[in-house]
Amino acid sequence: MPGVLATAHALSRVRLALAAARAAQGAWRGVDRDSLSASWSVALGPVIAAVAGAQLAAAQGTEPWLLRLLGRDPGQAExxxxxxxxLAGITGDGTPLAHALQVPIRTTLRLVGQGMPIAHAMARGQALLNLMVRTAVADAGRAADQVAMVARPAVTSYIRVVEAGACSRCIVLAGREYGTSSGFARHPRCHCGMEPVTAEHKPEAQDPKKVYDSMSEKQRKAAFGEAAVKAIDEGADIGMVVNARRGMTTAVAFGRTVQATTESTTKRGIARKATRSKGPRLMPEEIFRQTDDREHQVRLLRRYGYLL
Structure with missing residues (x-):
């Protein structure tokens, strides 16, 4: 089972994502239905601040968590x-929040234009906003965890941490071990996390069937569906019942072939043009995808501003 610290770290990120989603939904409910675009543009600034603030808090929790869990790594440069x-102010694929969070209102306008009643279209837009906000916060936290792990030479891999309320696709991946730079398979609004593995810290891997057994009947049906629950309860292999890769990706992207952004962040503002390098700023996951040489990964993480 994952350690207490790893579980608490993942749950803290879930709470941050939920708080940001509530703030965004509050702003959405105040949108003027007679002036959708204009009123959302006015509301968007505080929403971006709330989401970026949650992303920052999620990322700021990484170093203290690893220090408490593993102690100092003598092989890590100061x-x-x-x-x-x-990692704040952008989505997991590098899109600035100011652009990404226009998608829900554009979706709403498109649905209204297609003849959908505005109340229904607004509800669809709100659901999309909720999904995007929670995903953006979770992705920032996971990216922070992975960047910090790669920067610690003692960390050799990570184990996927899954909670009982997770979906079926995540549950069957519970306890799997991956290299530090392996992309984290997730779906939108996924709240799974990771726990580092070192020579001294070897967390016990979760067993998907034990996670399933710990769930209530209601949770099982919500995650797997009634037919799958019946099959598993009758002895079917949980991994055979669930297609773990369906709907899962290591990049929540919007048609991009390279995960990059032209935005960077500073303590003085949410986003500004990157200054450490010319051209697009590669996202951490793209860096890990392009090279499996750890020293080169660290150099690129420094170059693009993810390591101080």
């Missing part, structure tokens, strides 16, 4: 510390 500001 300069190779995570910069949490580098």
């Amino acid at each position: 300069s190779d510390r995570l910069d949490p500001f580098s």
Whole structure:
């Protein structure tokens, strides 16, 4: 089973995501239905601040968590510390929040234009906003965890941490071990986390069937569906019942072939043009995808501002 600290770390990120989603939904409910675009543009600034603030808080929790869990890594350079500001104000694929959070209102306008009643269209837009906000916060936290793990030479891999309320696709991946730079398979609004593995810290891997057994009947049916629950209860292999890869990705992207952003963050503001390098700023996951050489990964993480 994952350690208490890893579980608490993941749950803290879930709470941050929920708080940001509530703030965004409050702003959405105040949108003027007679002036959708204009009123959302006015509301968007505080929403971006709330989401970026939650992303920053999620990323800021990484270094204290790893220090408490693993102690100091003697092989890590003092300069190779995570910069949490580098992961706030953008989505997991590098899109600035100011652009990404226009999608719900554009979706609403499109649905209204297609003849959907405005109340229904607004509800669809709100659901999309909720999904995007919670995903953005979770992705920032997971990216922070992975960047900080790669910067610690003692960390050799990570184990996927899954809670009982997770979906079926995540539950069948519970306890799997991956290299530190392996992309984290997730779906929108996924709240799974990771726990590092070192020579001294070897967390017990979760067993998907034990996670399933710990769930209530209601949770099982919500996650797996009634037919799958019946099959599993009758002895079917949980991994055979669930297609773990369906709907899962290591990049929540919007048609991008390379995960990059032209935005960076500083303590003075949410987002500004990157200054450490010319051209697009690669996202951490793209760095890990492009090279499996750890020293080169660390150099690129420094170059693009993820490590101080």
